[in-house]
Amino acid sequence: MKSASNFKVSAGWKIILRDMEIDSQLVLAYAKLPCDLLSLEHATLKPIEYFRFWHGIEMAAGKRQVPLLLAAVISVEAFDPPVFAAICSPDLNTALARIKQYKPLIGPINLALSVGDRETSLIISCYGYGANLPSALQLSELVFFTQLARLATREFIVPSKVILPELPEDLAAYQAYFGCPLVAGDRVEVCFSARDAARPFLTANVPMWHVFAGALNKTLTELTTSANAVEKVQAVLMELLPTGVSSIEAVAEKLALSKRTLQRKLTDESDNYHSVLQTLRCDLAEHYLNRRHLSLGEISFLLGYQEVNSFIRAFTLWKGVSPGSYRAAEC
Numbered sequence: 186m187k188s189a190s191n192f193k194v195s196a197g198w199k200i201i202l203r204d205m206e207i208d209s210q211l212v213l214a215y216a217k218l219p220c221d222l223l224s225l226e227h228a229t230l231k232p233i234e235y236f237r238f239w240h241g242i243e244m245a246a247g248k249r250q251v252p253l254l255l256a257a258v259i260s261v262e263a264f265d266p267p268v269f270a271a272i273c274s275p276d277l278n279t280a281l282a283r284i285k286q287y288k289p290l291i292g293p294i295n296l297a298l299s300v301g302d303r304e305t306s307l308i309i310s311c312y313g314y315g316a317n318l319p320s321a322l323q324l325s326e327l328v329f330f331t332q333l334a335r336l337a338t339r340e341f342i343v344p345s346k347v348i349l350p351e352l353p354e355d356l357a358a359y360q361a362y363f364g365c366p367l368v369a370g371d372r373v374e375v376c377f378s379a380r381d382a383a384r385p386f387l388t389a390n391v392p393m394w395h396v397f398a399g400a401l402n403k404t405l406t407e408l409t410t411s412a413n414a415v416e417k418v419q420a421v422l423m424e425l426l427p428t429g430v431s432s433i434e435a436v437a438e439k440l441a442l443s444k445r446t447l448q449r450k451l452t453d454e455s456d457n458y459h460s461v462l463q464t465l466r467c468d469l470a471e472h473y474l475n476r477r478h479l480s481l482g483e484i485s486f487l488l489g490y491q492e493v494n495s496f497i498r499a500f501t502l503w504k505g506v507s508p509g510s511y512r513a514a515e516c
Contacts, residue, residue, distance in 0.1 A: 191416065192235055192292050192398035194228040198468035207245050216241030231294035232312065232423060233472050236319060240475060243321045250355055252324035254364055259332050268333075273390040277334050277342075277382045278305055294326065304345050305382035309373040312423055319476075323349055324359065327375045331363060334377065337386040346376035419462050424488035426469075433458045465502045470496070474512045481508055 202209045210493055213220055216237040222228050230238060241455035242251055268291070274280035278300050285296040297308040309326050327347060334342040343364035352369050353359050359367055421439045425431060437447040438460075466488050473484040500508045 193290070194222060194225070194230060195291075196223075199223050199261075201255070201258060202242075204260075205246070205251070205254040205400050207254075208244065211245040211430060212238070212241040214241070214371070215244040226315065230319060231419070233468050234309075235292050236322070237472055237475075238471075239319050239322045239325075243319070246321075250353070250358065250471075251316070251321040252328045253355075253362060255325050256328045256332055256359065259329065259336075272333065272386065272388045274337075274386055275389045276384060276386055277337070277377060280333065280386070281305065281307055281330070281382075287498055300382070301379065303379055304376045305379065306374060306376045308347075309375075320353070323373045324353060326373065328362070330375055334381065334384075336379075337388045338384050340381075340384065340388055342381050342384070344375050345378045345381075348372055348374040383408065414447070414454055415461055416460070417457055417463050418451070422462065422465055426466075427487050429489050429491065430484075431489040432495040433461060463499075463503070466499065470500055470503075470508070471511075475515060477512070484508070 187325075200211065202212065202273055209223055213222055214485075217232075218234060218238060218241070219225075219228075219493065263488040268284060268326065270287070271280040271283040276285060277506045281296070281298050284299075285298050287296055288296055293312050295312060297310070297478070299306040299308075306329060309323070311322075327344075327349075331344055334340075337363060343362065344364070347365060347367045348370035348373060349367060350369070350373065352367055356367060358465065368387050394505070417440055418436055421430065421436045425435060433447065434444055437444045440447065448458065453459065469488055470484060473479050474486060477489075478509070482493050487492045488496060490499070496506055506514075
């Protein structure tokens, strides 16, 4: 599946943030996004902006737990079309498969789904970020899939397993919500028993699914063909940079293009490879520096630099201040 480089901002965020009693303008201010973003009809976010948005929600919520707030207010009316379509599914297994298929329309999240005889497993990861999913987003994704099962079946579905790289501080509250222990591990994963995953959805609606499927498939097809050269290069670089690869040759190979053809396409868009690479690195650097748990060495690695000093020199050139000074001023 193609990694999308832009994601439509759901109108449902207006409802969700209001119901969580979180100031949407404060969210956007913390995220350094346009103040009218949630009012724009065709607003989109790049992956890095998507994660900044979630960081803004965390900051605006203060000490309140965003995932638990989300669990309390989530409703069908706030769902994106791909998720609303999924709730029309006959059961959780089918719903998860449909969300996995259409997740590129929602956000920079990868889903690895495994349906077995004993349980259904869903492993959640991200791209365009490099580190683990932001903690609030990790738990919100797990809460969302659990709440989806409960909304659609009208049963208190209890996951058979919940795994997180880092357990939340208010562990008791989350264990009370999920109804099972949370386990520390190397991934973000939620599992459901085979019985619960196959439990019929009371919201199943085959005619409604067919209405949504056509439009969603059309949008998904457009996603794979409409991105311009710059967006395609950015999407590939987001995957390659943490591996230490940033050459135009490697990007061209990923896009099944010759180096010369890729250069020509970028020139046609009044851009060049070096500019695209540096702009993306600068945007990512700003985001990573706002995540205080990431050291300069880790950020350097995520941006594809071999040495920390190379990153420091580049950032100072971009912003006029060192990464350390920038972090101190912003955080």
